[in-house]
Amino acid sequence: MKKLLVSVSATVLLLSSSLAISQETLRVLTWKGYAPAKLVKDFEKETGIKVKLTYSNNEEMIAKLRATRGAGFDIAQPSQDRIAFVQRKYPIYQAIDFSKLNTDQLITSMVDAVKKNSGVDGKAYGVPFCYGTTGMIVNKKLAPDANDWSDLWNKKYAGKISYRLKRPTLIATAFGMGKDPFALYNDKKAYKALMKEVETKLIESKKYVKNYWTSGDTQIEIIKSGDANVISGWDGKGWSIHKDNPDIDFIAPKSGALGWIDTFAIPAKSKNVDGAYKWMNFMLKPENAAYFTNKEGYGTASKGADKFLSKEIKDNFSRSFSKEDIDNIKWHPPVPDGFEKIEAKVLDRIKAAK
Amino acid sequence: MKKINSTLYLLLLPVLAWLIISIVVPHLDLLFKSFRFENDDGLMVFSLNNYLAFFEDEIYWLTFVKTALYSIGITFLAFVVTFPVAFYLTKVVAKKYSSFMVLLLLIPIWIGELVTIYGWMILLSDSGVINQFLLSIGIIDSPIEMLYTNFSMTIGLLYMSMLFMIIPMMSALESLDDSLIEAASDLGASKWTIFRQIIIPYTIPGIASGSIIVFMLVIGDYVAPNILGGKSSLWFTEQIYNEFLSTFNWNEGAAFGFLLLLLSSGIVWLALKLTGQKLDRVGS
Numbered sequence: 001m002k003k004l005l006v007s008v009s010a011t012v013l014l015l016s017s018s019l020a021i022s023q024e025t026l027r028v029l030t031w032k033g034y035a036p037a038k039l040v041k042d043f044e045k046e047t048g049i050k051v052k053l054t055y056s057n058n059e060e061m062i063a064k065l066r067a068t069r070g071a072g073f074d075i076a077q078p079s080q081d082r083i084a085f086v087q088r089k090y091p092i093y094q095a096i097d098f099s100k101l102n103t104d105q106l107i108t109s110m111v112d113a114v115k116k117n118s119g120v121d122g123k124a125y126g127v128p129f130c131y132g133t134t135g136m137i138v139n140k141k142l143a144p145d146a147n148d149w150s151d152l153w154n155k156k157y158a159g160k161i162s163y164r165l166k167r168p169t170l171i172a173t174a175f176g177m178g179k180d181p182f183a184l185y186n187d188k189k190a191y192k193a194l195m196k197e198v199e200t201k202l203i204e205s206k207k208y209v210k211n212y213w214t215s216g217d218t219q220i221e222i223i224k225s226g227d228a229n230v231i232s233g234w235d236g237k238g239w240s241i242h243k244d245n246p247d248i249d250f251i252a253p254k255s256g257a258l259g260w261i262d263t264f265a266i267p268a269k270s271k272n273v274d275g276a277y278k279w280m281n282f283m284l285k286p287e288n289a290a291y292f293t294n295k296e297g298y299g300t301a302s303k304g305a306d307k308f309l310s311k312e313i314k315d316n317f318s319r320s321f322s323k324e325d326i327d328n329i330k331w332h333p334p335v336p337d338g339f340e341k342i343e344a345k346v347l348d349r350i351k352a353a354k
Numbered sequence: 355m356k357k358i359n360s361t362l363y364l365l366l367l368p369v370l371a372w373l374i375i376s377i378v379v380p381h382l383d384l385l386f387k388s389f390r391f392e393n394d395d396g397l398m399v400f401s402l403n404n405y406l407a408f409f410e411d412e413i414y415w416l417t418f419v420k421t422a423l424y425s426i427g428i429t430f431l432a433f434v435v436t437f438p439v440a441f442y443l444t445k446v447v448a449k450k451y452s453s454f455m456v457l458l459l460l461i462p463i464w465i466g467e468l469v470t471i472y473g474w475m476i477l478l479s480d481s482g483v484i485n486q487f488l489l490s491i492g493i494i495d496s497p498i499e500m501l502y503t504n505f506s507m508t509i510g511l512l513y514m515s516m517l518f519m520i521i522p523m524m525s526a527l528e529s530l531d532d533s534l535i536e537a538a539s540d541l542g543a544s545k546w547t548i549f550r551q552i553i554i555p556y557t558i559p560g561i562a563s564g565s566i567i568v569f570m571l572v573i574g575d576y577v578a579p580n581i582l583g584g585k586s587s588l589w590f591t592e593q594i595y596n597e598f599l600s601t602f603n604w605n606e607g608a609a610f611g612f613l614l615l616l617l618s619s620g621i622v623w624l625a626l627k628l629t630g631q632k633l634d635r636v637g638s
Contacts (some may be wrong), residue, residue, distance in 0.1 A: 025496050058600040059600055060599060062602065063599050063602070064596060066602070087628065165585075166600075206585060206586075210502065210585075211501075211502035212584050212585050213585055214580065214581070218581075221475075225479055225480070225481050226481050227479060227481070227502075229478050229503070264498075268627050323431055329515065340600065340601060340602065341601050341603065343599045343600075344601040344603075347596070348588070348593065348596060349412055349413055351585070351586070351588045351592075352416065352417055352586070352588045353586065354586060
């Protein structure tokens with residue numbers, strides 16, 4: 001019996017010692033593509049910190065961090081509009097200490113915007129990393145006239161339409177109907193009424209939809225395979241398809257592309273806060289930020305990255321965005337608490353409709 | 355004797371700890387959550403509202419009814435498709451080949467559900483293998499829409515659950531004495547009579563346990579309906595996922611989870627009652 005106890009406790013000891021971290025690690029909760037392998041390698045070489053990546057999206061990030069009350073990851077990358085209301089309800093992040101950040105290499109206007117939008121009680125919880133737009137990806141040979149959100153319910157493209165059944169589509173539909181949903185963010189009742197109209201519109205036109213895409217990969221798949229010609233999509237994805245198939249390209253819808261900014265945020269129980277700041281400073285260094293942008297196509301919040309960008313990336317932008325299109329980008333303001341509940345019901349009813 | 359007992363308990367300790375920490379406690383936590391409801395003042399109160407919401411809002415229970423009906427249908431299809439295979443493997447083919455063939459049946463499970471589903475996408479898409487083939491030999495003029503429909507979802511669910519129907523049926527069939535079939539045949543029974551009067555009654559416990567596994571797997575699946583299913587294929591598990599991840603309403607999601615458990619167990623119980631089966635016999 002005694003022997004057994006000894007061996008059991010020895011095993012336990014052995015297990016716990018092997019679990020102990022022998023090397024400094026940084027656990028990054030991010031989106032696919034936001035931490036290119038080359039940059040991770042360079043960072044590990046430069047700092048000696050081992051990087052562990054977990055890929056996720058906005059909804060899952062919030063759920064994961066909420067489940068652990070902000071533990072399990074050292075740095076996360078939520079969109080700027082999804083920080084403040086979450087932070088107010090479940091304190092899963094810690095405030096950003098801008099003195100630890102090399103702010104010289106950041107675009108000041110973006111930092112200020114994110115500071116404001118991710119702010120709770122005078123403290124900021126986000127640092128801008130990259131930005132992009134949600135617009136449309138169109139097969140220009142087969143659907144040359146598609147140029148607005150309203151084409152997502154245009155009978156002309158029946159059976160060849162696809163979009164993601166998530167909140168950006170509801171917002172886009174409202175803009176396509178000539179409304180401004182962001183103006184109603186302080187009026188829950190009016191917003192609810194508007195969402196009802198959006199619901200009716202999308203259920204009515206559901207028969208024209210080929211399928212709802214669900215991720216970056218399925219988004220590419222459905223238009224590349226020819227199953228759809230007119231879809232909602234992200235600029236970086238559209239441009240990457242354009243490289244292989246020049247007929248397909250990203251366009252900014254007439255009624256306004258939706259602009260998003262993804263950030264760095266530090267979970268409340270991060271075990272490596274210093275490493276997190278090192279990672280931010282490293283990723284936003286002009287050369288590194290430019291490497292990311294050249295690879296993924298999304299714009300960067302790094303100030304000096306411009307001169308390292310490839311011609312192709314610059315061409316992409318000027319091809320899809322005229323001066324007017326840029327002025328017309330609708331940047332996502334922070335989502336008020338409780339609004340996603342309204343939207344979720346709407347989304348459920350659309351999905352369940354015949 | 356006593357010594358053996360205490361050693362046994364000590365050995366059981368890790369398993370028990372694992373079961374309690376990772377299964378019992380989270381379930382209790384979810385159960386507790388499912389009875390908490392945020393009222394209009396933003397306060398969490400004890401309430402049955404999460405459960406009532408399921409019955410009050412028709413979108414929820416209609417989704418469940420649809421999910422349950424599809425699951426029953428797929429279970430039946432799985433039986434129809436796999437019974438001949440199970441019979442062939444146990445009664446017709448030579449013993450030395452049958453184990454190799456069972457191995458072949460296992461291979462799709464090794465690959466993983468997600469990969470097999472992407473395989474089906476390649477086969478079924480408008481520009482996929484099947485449509486290209488039919489187009490090239492001139493049977494059809496334009497691609498048949500197969501992917502992103504209830505048809506493709508059914509195929510995906512059927513494919514991933516078939517094996518779990520075959521194995522229990524095979525073990526039931528294996529113990530069926532061939533001489534029973536021969537005797538019936540000698541006494542002049544037709545093939546259909548043998549099938550109906552001898553083989554089916556004898557295999558029923560295997561069929562029942564296979565059906566329970568398949569039904570539970572299908573009704574609780576998330577991946578196949580989500581990827582292969584089309585724009586109208588809202589599966590009940592997707593609704594639970596949405597409550598947790600889109601609405602951040604974990605309380606509602608927890609209540610739906612328990613409703614899924616209760617209602618699907620109820621369906622299994624009802625099916626066993628209707629067919630006159632007993633759970634302990636099915637288990638053996």
